[in-house]
Amino acid sequence: MDKRKIIITSALPYANGALHLGHLVEYLQTDFWARYQRMMGHEVVYVCADDTHGTPIMIRARKEGITPEALIARSYEARVREFGAFEMGFDRYGSTNCEENRILSESIYLKLKERGLISSRSVDQLYCERCGMFLPDRFVKGTCPKCGAPDRDGDNCSVCGATYNPADLREPRCAICGGTPVMRQSEQLFVELEPCREFLKGWLPQHTDKGTAEKLLEWFNEPLRGWNISRDAPYFGFRIPGYDDKYFYVWLDAPVGYMATLWAWAKTRGQTLEDWWQDPKAEIYHFIGKDIVRFHCLFWPSELQAAGWRTPTQVFVHGFLMVNGAKMSKSEGTFISAATYLRHLPAQALRFYYACKLNGTVDDMNLDLRDFVGRVNSDLVGKITNLASRGAQMLNKNCGGRLGEMDADSRALLAECRTQLPELQEAYERRDFCRAMVIVRDWADKANQLFDAKMPWKLVKEDVEATRAVLTGTLNLFRLMAIALKPILPAYAAKVEALFGEAPYAFADAAKDVEGCAIAAYERLADRIDPKAVEAMVAETKAQNAPALPKGLTEKDVKAGIRQLAHAPAGKTFPPPPAETIAIDDFAKVDLRVAQVVAAEAVEGSDKLLRLTLDVGEARPRTVFAGIRKAYAPEELPGRQVIMVANLAPRKMRFGLSEGMVLAAEDADGTLRLIQPFAPMTPGARLR
């Protein structure tokens, strides 16, 4: 086969927020495919980057009192560490906030402008005067115009499913400051899509899957709407050439980040971006989730085409991750972050399980946690790894650790398995990883059957050389499986390479017999998963999100509750109506501190009060009486952190002096919950 030249990307993760197992559905499958292509001997470059621009990052940085640059640097570090732990093999992991990206974004924009594809028109948009900025949809909250549910997002209602404009919301509020936004006009720049209609119509069916293309083509019954690519200052991003106060919308420069990162990578080896992207022989593949199809299959190819760049060879679209058959949920503990996963479980287990489930379609993928444990333990460890474990240890113990020549039966089985290699490679090629795993598991079943039939543990007592032949066969069969699994389990394969003393495997090595040489000491390749570790991971995830929902309630309950409340008779409203507006100075008078509960006891003579002893970082702990006895037992509080009002005038009570007050929230049903920091902090830390 000719040597192919392949550019691979996965969608850029947004730098505001932690990686979770859903993201990994994409990154892992892209990595599987990239590694497979490398093992086929092709020239592969796999790039990705942090997506760093936009309002959410600007706001978050502002809240934390740091620059956006500092925020994205922190995110980058965490991201790279976590990807590394998951054995991701990027050739380069960059950032959209780089010079290459600025240059490319500007040049693509200017090309579009030259071609007359950029137009400008005035747009009505909500503006928050207090924050001094136009509000993106997700930064407007309000009451759903359709079902009346309170506190809904700016563009859709998750209670009744309605979609609307932020301007349609009743009682719109700025999600940042809570103020009431006003309607203002602003000049915005659009990329016109209608002129690209014919190009797209022809392009779509050939460069993505049928379902995706058909879906997008539905929109072609009407004129294609232009795409707003500008945002007004303040914004974190690239300034648009020719404007002082306009920036590229984050979605304009994000896909350009693929090229920018490729460019930066090419530079390190003395090449140009054009050497890769514009090489007619090179293939360009984007792996994306189905939620961002329109950016990658409409806007992106149109821009590239108009600006004179090559369009992608194929856009591979995948579905979302479900956990235990349902959408990932914070309250159920299934919204599992990459970091939390890694604290409890080995990365390769997830890589293996995802490979067993991915079939290259846009269907959602289900991570069933019980199935996950079963699959890893029985297939990866029990069937596959066990062959190496029993074969290598026996060879080392009884046969001097030297391979001989395979017996005839093993040789025949090995030959039979090898005939399936083309099928395995085709499965990899079409991203049908689960099919590839079925093939490998089938080999393992057959190898185990043969091993048992030969009974080497008995044979070794009478004929060491015959035993050596059987074990040589077993280990050669296992080696074939390790090669087949290498795109999924690179670290595992590296250990197998070390066991046989071989150079890194490519698929070509599958044809080789390993005979007549010594093997190294057997090193454990994979560990069984203790279901308790999975429980602990779920429990930790739940705990991270515990303050979000009252005990025992799921997100579904809350939705139902909101729905009820939306239709509840007036007079008993929840949440309570907003209090009178205060100035920032008024708020600043309140000194809020993180406090650690040192001790808690019930107060005799009161059925409401607990006496709390709080460490606020001062020389002497404070005593605070709190009316939370019906919500908390005294013994569950020590060691936990709460928020207290530290400068409240001390108040003499019948039971003693109360030197402050702890913060708690009251739910619709009267449930009280103390407020605690997301993660432990130093007692005495001030809230801002």
Next chain:
RNA sequence: GGAUCCGUAGCUCAGUCGGUCAGAGCAGGGGACUCAUAAUCCCUUGGUCGGUGGUUCAAGUCCACCCGGAUCCA
């Protein structure tokens, strides 16, 4: 509301052009073995293929409607 996708054994899923397709693995039950990470091997119990109609000599497979779940509507 409109559209798309999904619904096959307790669980996760295969089932190509309608014709040995009612299947696999795991889990469950029984047995064997003890080299191996309580791993492995043999045997075995499970299903009205979401429901109802229709097309056909023949339907998980095609069509219509319904129920349930998911997603998208720029």
